[in-house]
Every structure is written in structure tokens, then in C-alpha cells.
Amino acid sequence: MKARPWRRLYNTKRWHRMRTAQLRDEPLCRYCKALGRVTPATIADHIKPHKGDEDLFFDPENLQSLCKLCHDSAKQSQERTGKLPGCGSDGWPLDPNHHWSK
Template identity: 55%
Template sequence: MSEYDQRRGSAASRGYGHKWRKAREDYLREHPLCVFCQRRGKVTPATVVDHIEPHKGDLKLFWRRSNWQGLCKPCHDIDKQRLEKGGALPGCDADGLPADPHHHWS
């Protein structure tokens, strides 16, 4: 285990235990498509339940379902990380408008 992982703690200690896995399964059953891909006019299964606003250990925010969104793994690992680092969501929707909801044209 790396020093970073030791400081961060285990997934279970951060809230990602059995209760989360069950809630995640239920959420993905109800929201089966990646919201980032949908904005681009693509249909891609969601495999990750992402916290829209990073919870940073705040359990109320962690469990607030209105703060969840379904993403495919590539969108979670690439696009969402880019957004969290202050970047923009690449691409456009089916109408040619920017996929990034914070773009000045949106």
C-alpha cells in the first residue's frame, strides 16, 4: 500500500463498504446511462456512481442522492477528473452545443 493510500484510508473506511455497494447497484439500475455521454448524444452504460460535488468525507453529501450521477468509467476517470482540476468538459452535444455545462454558450 502506498503512502498516499495509507493516508487516505481503505475504501470501506471512506464509506465505500457494503451499504454503498448496495446503494450503487440500486442507483445504476434506476439511472443506467452515462450522463456525460448522453450530453454528447451517445448511449453508453453507466458503471460508476459519481459524486457531482466531491464529498471530501462529508457523510451527508456522500449519501445525498441528488449529488450522484451515473458515468461510464472513461468519463469518470478522464473527463470528471479534468473538470475537478478546473478544466472543461470536451466535446459537444447532438445539437453542436458544448457538452460542458459551465461553457459560456450553455
């Protein structure tokens, strides 16, 4: 695995305060909620990957709350493929860029 020098940002007080605020303000997993499930969120996830960009890393508008399962599966898949997998309880794709959503 490649070294990621920005990992140090996750050890800052500023990040810990942001993470705590994010999970307090949005305590449920955003992806599960879209599926009609109620799951406590445990991860403050960056919506747009920051790749070390500190402005993007510390932007509270770039955060969403996810459970570990969604973060480690659906979100990682989305970052690899560019598409959010799955559909909501209404049967429509979760990915707003899916051709059925247009």
C-alpha cells in the same frame, strides 16, 4: 498520493446499496447520453466531491451514473479545471457554465 481516510465509506453496505440503486435507476452514462451515445454506466459517481463529508457521500441526489471512460477522463478533468470538456451532438458545450451557454 495522499491518504484518503474516507475511502472506507466505499466498503460499507450502505454505499453498495446506493450504488446498486443508482446504476439500476440510471443504467446509461450521463455524459455519453449528452453526446448522443448509448453506453452502459458502471460507476456511481459523486457529482459534487464529498471529501469525506458523510452527508454528501450518502446523498442519493449527489450521484450520477458514468461509464469508466467518462469517469476517468471528462469527470476528472472537470474536477481539476472546474470545466466540463466537450460538446453535445448539437455542437454546444456540455458545461452549463461555459460562456457560450449563457
